[in-house]
Amino acid sequence: MSQKLAAVKGMNDLLPEEIGIWQHVEAAAREIFSRYGYAEVRTPVLEDTSLFERSVGEATDIVGKEMYTFHDKAGRSVSLRPEGTAPAVRAYVEHAVAQKEPLTRWYYIGPMFRYERMKTGRYRQFHQIGVEAFGAKEPAQDVEVMEMVVHFLNALELSGVALHLNSLGDEACRPEHQKRLVAYLSAHREELCPDCQTRLERNPLRVLDCKNESCRAIAQGAPKVQDSLCEACRQHLAEVRRRLDLLGVRYELDPSMVRGLDYYTRTAFEFVADDPALGTASAVGGGGRYDRLVRELGGPDVPAVGVALGLDRICLLLGAAGKRFGVRPDLFVAFVDVQAQDEAMRLSSALRRAGLRVELDTRGGSLKSQMKRADKSGARFALVLGEKELADRAGELRPMAGGEPRRVAFSELSAVLRRA
Numbered sequence: 001m002s003q004k005l006a007a008v009k010g011m012n013d014l015l016p017e018e019i020g021i022w023q024h025v026e027a028a029a030r031e032i033f034s035r036y037g038y039a040e041v042r043t044p045v046l047e048d049t050s051l052f053e054r055s056v057g058e059a060t061d062i063v064g065k066e067m068y069t070f071h072d073k074a075g076r077s078v079s080l081r082p083e084g085t086a087p088a089v090r091a092y093v094e095h096a097v098a099q100k101e102p103l104t105r106w107y108y109i110g111p112m113f114r115y116e117r118m119k120t121g122r123y124r125q126f127h128q129i130g131v132e133a134f135g136a137k138e139p140a141q142d143v144e145v146m147e148m149v150v151h152f153l154n155a156l157e158l159s160g161v162a163l164h165l166n167s168l169g170d171e172a173c174r175p176e177h178q179k180r181l182v183a184y185l186s187a188h189r190e191e192l193c194p195d196c197q198t199r200l201e202r203n204p205l206r207v208l209d210c211k212n213e214s215c216r217a218i219a220q221g222a223p224k225v226q227d228s229l230c231e232a233c234r235q236h237l238a239e240v241r242r243r244l245d246l247l248g249v250r251y252e253l254d255p256s257m258v259r260g261l262d263y264y265t266r267t268a269f270e271f272v273a274d275d276p277a278l279g280t281a282s283a284v285g286g287g288g289r290y291d292r293l294v295r296e297l298g299g300p301d302v303p304a305v306g307v308a309l310g311l312d313r314i315c316l317l318l319g320a321a322g323k324r325f326g327v328r329p330d331l332f333v334a335f336v337d338v339q340a341q342d343e344a345m346r347l348s349s350a351l352r353r354a355g356l357r358v359e360l361d362t363r364g365g366s367l368k369s370q371m372k373r374a375d376k377s378g379a380r381f382a383l384v385l386g387e388k389e390l391a392d393r394a395g396e397l398r399p400m401a402g403g404e405p406r407r408v409a410f411s412e413l414s415a416v417l418r419r420a
């Protein structure tokens with residue numbers, strides 16, 4: 001007996017009844033991001049494994065535990081991308097974009113892959129909408145990215161998403177903070193979970209975003225990065241805050257938010273939803289500044305800031321809010337016999353060329369079954385073609401939601417449907 005085929009665990013099919021929301025969100029991103037001068041970039045889903053080891057960081061969960069890594073037929077180690085920033089930076093460096101323009105604004109939309117423990121809002125193939133701005137070290141650039149995301153979420157009418165802001169310091173002040181943090185965490189070593197005991201050696205900042213209860217309690221009392229910021233980082237944060245205020249963008253300072261990737265410097269932020277639809281997967285997006293990454297990946301010394309939003313989670317939120325998106329036909333054309341079908345197909349084709357959405361049942365069948373299908377299609381109007389309609393070159397245009405049918409000449413159909 002053959003085994004039943006099913007999608008790979010953690011990877012979802014998106015069927016047409018859901019796709020309306022996805023297309024709506026993607027269209028909103030394209031429209032709004034383009035208003036700010038961001039252009040789309042598409043990079044491959046597979047990259048050399050070393051790209052992620054060198055950028056996201058070997059000591060992170062993403063690279064250490066969650067990547068889909070395998071050898072291709074030539075024996076190269078490749079990985080399905082677990083995030084979009086490293087590939088974008090790789091493309092930016094590879095195509096020497098910095099030499100062509102001093103300020104580059106990109107966005108991307110696409111699938112990412114992480115072998116994670118699954119739950120509501122957390123999958124192994126998920127989708128991100130991300131933004132990267134290369135070339136500006138100024139706080140204004142951080143603010144542009146955050147304000148653009150707020151604009152995007154507002155356009156989707158997603159309220160209840162809070163912006164959490166933090167500064168992670170830079171190479172001047174982070175080592176000092178790290179030292180104080182390690183001293184504090186070492187004193188509580190025995191109370192940390194086994195994972196955090198390893199993190200303490202390899203990547204102490206990560207202990208602060210462990211979900212384990214006892215680690216969280218210890219994280220609460222940890223030295224705050226704000227208290228160790230150097231003057232330049234302090235000023236950067238103050239300017240980000242001033243400009244956010246200026247634009248009326250509300251945020252909360254969140255000293256415990258450290259993000260799960262290694263490459264951030266200074267500004268880090270997260271968008272967090274307070275909605276049961278997401279269960280405990282409440283982060284809708286996150287980002288920050290990564291001023292060293294372009295150089296570390298072999299490029300010039302170019303500062304950058306970016307954000308990645310979880311498309312699956314945004315669609316879950318919109319679905320839970322009862323939002324429905326999708327296209328419905330303007331007209332359903334039914335027909336009584338083969339001659340009428342010839343005319344139905346000719347007329348439908350002409351109307352589609354005029355920009356209208358028109359459906360018919362190519363299988364023919366009884367009028368009753370065709371009208372059932374018309375109902376199901378959600379069409380706004382139906383038109384039935386028979387001998388009389390063919391002779392008159394006119395028919396009864398029937399509103400599917402109820403109301404009086406009206407007689408319309410075929411030649412007038414396009415104009416009438418457009419106005420209806």
Ligand code: AMP
Pocket residue numbers: 083114116121122123124125126127128260283284285286308309310311312313
């Ligand atoms: P990160 O850079 O890991 O913070 O990811 C940015 C955003 O992508 C998160 O805030 C989530 O909305 C989304 N995301 C990350 N991992 C997953 C996942 N496994 N499943 C669904 N969405 C995810």
